Amino acid sequence: MLALAACTSGNSDDDDDGQIQTSLAIDPLAFLGDVRCSNEPGAIRSYVATLTDESAEGGPFTLPSSPPVPCSSRVSFTYVVEGHEYTARIDGYAQYAEELTPVGDETSGSPHMLVDGAQVAPRWTWACPGPDAADDAGKLVAKTGVNVVVQGCAAVSRPDDTQRAAIVLDPASALGALRCGAGDREIASFDVLPQGGALLPVLGVGCPPAEPIVYDLGAAPAGAHVFRLEAKNAAGDLVFGSRCFAAASAGVTATATCDPLSDTGALELDLGALLEAEQLACGSGAASYTATEPLPEGEQPETDASPDVGPVPCGERALLSALPPGAYTTSIEVRDAQGAPVLSADCGGEVRPGATTRAACAPR
Incomplete structure (x- = not known):
């Protein structure tokens, strides 16, 4: 009963004989609603699903949770019993799936997640079926040879993001005619140094950056933010510099504007x-x-x-x-x-x- 009962799926839920296994599947389309699944500030990036067998002998029994799953992927539970009724809880996280580790270890089945050894709480929670669903609405009953897709989910907790602010800074926007590379006058990495001490620096960003840098300001007051952008060559020498500016405001993701990199x-x-x-x-x-x-x-x-x-x-x-x-x-x-x-x-x-x-x- 403690074996992991869930696996991610991007294609099918068939077994080796080509037969569909008796299973329950969680599809993000069933619960996300207006919550964005992306790398944008404030968006969900992963989730953990947990099933409870409401028909188990002796009372409801909670199955081991799924591992952290990308918010774009399904997860299926195959250790379900035909004819039993199930409920599902889904915890959503702003971290990527690979950043999360279940308490215990990867195979513990724990619904509680760690980030760099510290426990982190989910930012969203959904119940399937939702707490206000009618008695017969959204019942999840396992059926032999059927992959039943969970429906009828409803949010039971979610952050108030209406006033959250963020800044997106792309170091590549300051390159101009300069190039990334390993030469003495080419750029190997960037350091982003916020001025004023309110935000943390981001060091050693590769050139070109894999993705823009996102500063989630939360509900911090609106205001101007200035960043020092330093570009280094492969030897670690500072060769170019620039200044970036962004005006943050509540509920808005602002894009920082950077001056072209200069060597003077x-x-x-x-x-x-x-x-x-x-x-x-x-x-x-x-x-x-x-x-x-x-x-x-x-x-x-x-x-x-x-x-x-x-x-x-x-x-x-x-x-x-x-x-x-x-x-x-x-x-x-x-x-x-x-x-x-x-x-x-x-x-x-x-x-x-x-x-x-x-x-x-x-x-x-």
């Missing part, structure tokens, strides 16, 4: 913190600033080098772009409304591919 970055000058530390404010005291061409750290500028950027109005940011990766420094000079210098400083920062680095500034 930018240094941003924002004098707010520097002026505050020096007790200066934009106005008559500080009206504008200029900056020299950024140089790799340690490289000395030419004598009497002229400003390369500016004058930039005080309070506005300057962007020093198209810089190869590395540490850079630049010199700035702040002037008042009459054009007289009031502050000189050195600014610098580490430039990364496809990213903008805010320079840190210190007075000379």
